[in-house]
Amino acid sequence: MILQTQNLTKRFFNTVALEDLTFTANPGEFIGLLGVNGSGKSTLIKMAEGLVKPSGGSIKVLGETPGANTRRMVAYLPEIDHLYMSWNARYAFDFMKSFFPMNEQRFKDVLEFLSVSETARLGTLSKGNRTRVRLALTLARDAKLYLLDEPLSGIDPLTREQILHTLIREFRADDADSTMILATHQIAEAESLFDRVLVLDGGRVLLEGTAEDIRNARGVSIDRAVKQDAMLAEARRRGGK
Numbered sequence: 742m743i744l745q746t747q748n749l750t751k752r753f754f755n756t757v758a759l760e761d762l763t764f765t766a767n768p769g770e771f772i773g774l775l776g777v778n779g780s781g782k783s784t785l786i787k788m789a790e791g792l793v794k795p796s797g798g799s800i801k802v803l804g805e806t807p808g809a810n811t812r813r814m815v816a817y818l819p820e821i822d823h824l825y826m827s828w829n830a831r832y833a834f835d836f837m838k839s840f841f842p843m844n845e846q847r848f849k850d851v852l853e854f855l856s857v858s859e860t861a862r863l864g865t866l867s868k869g870n871r872t873r874v875r876l877a878l879t880l881a882r883d884a885k886l887y888l889l890d891e892p893l894s895g896i897d898p899l900t901r902e903q904i905l906h907t908l909i910r911e912f913r914a915d916d917a918d919s920t921m922i923l924a925t926h927q928i929a930e931a932e933s934l935f936d937r938v939l940v941l942d943g944g945r946v947l948l949e950g951t952a953e954d955i956r957n958a959r960g961v962s963i964d965r966a967v968k969q970d971a972m973l974a975e976a977r978r979r980g981g982k
């Protein structure tokens with residue numbers, strides 16, 4: 742098992758960020774972690790990286806409590822721009838290489854596919870191009886689990902779709918045993934790629950299953966099913982007040 746949670750709960754003071762989540766991610770799966778802003782996606786990803794501790798329940802990555810021991814095998818792309826502006830992509834790669842196993846060829850291929858320079862100072866790149874560098878660096882890690890939190894924010898919709906459909910698919914063909922969890926609130930453009938989706942709403946599971954099963958059972962796209970369920974959940978919440 743790559744990732745396993747059991748009744749996982751996280752509270753920040755009065756806010757319930759995740760509630761009673763029991764979920765498993767298997768080797769080779771590409772999982773869409775979906776939901777509107779504030780539904781708990783980043784909290785789950787940060788817990789899998791060992792940055793946030795559970796308030797209740799448990800989370801295991803590669804059979805261990807997430808933290809320093811698991812980080813070598815987990816490639817995490819945070820939502821925020823975490824690289825120094827004075828660096829370039831090559832320097833960042835070499836820096837990461839001193840901590841983690843890295844795949845030089847994949848790094849070069851991904852940068853080339855994304856048309857980003859290895860040597861341009863990050864501070865001189867557009868936000869979208871810096872996002873591409875961050876994505877290339879994450880995919881260049883040789884890891885068992887890839888946690889991508891909104892990996893394409895700041896990139897225009899047409900390019901986002903192209904990157905998702907080409908790059909992620911190519912990458913997976915190259916590294917078929919690794920598991921990828923991609924968090925996004927932009928569901929429609931990515932849903933056809935996922936093997937399985939976990940949809941959160943207010944920290945609770947709204948929908949979970951293989952993309953195909955959900956589409957067959959509901960007769961609509963995942964995007965549409967999520968919107969329908971979110972509206973019902975919201976109506977229930979209002980009714981309960």
Ligand SMILES: Nc1ncnc2c1ncn2[C@@H]1O[C@H](COP(=O)(O)OP(=O)(O)OP(=O)(O)O)[C@@H](O)[C@H]1O
Binds near residue numbers: 777782785820
């Ligand atoms: N450090 C924190 N302190 C207090 N509340 C927090 C903290 N981190 C997250 N939350 C709250 O927990 C809930 C879930 O947040 P989270 O960032 O996991 O959602 P998300 O689905 O990733 O949202 P987005 O799509 O906007 O990134 C939100 O209500 C958020 O305000």
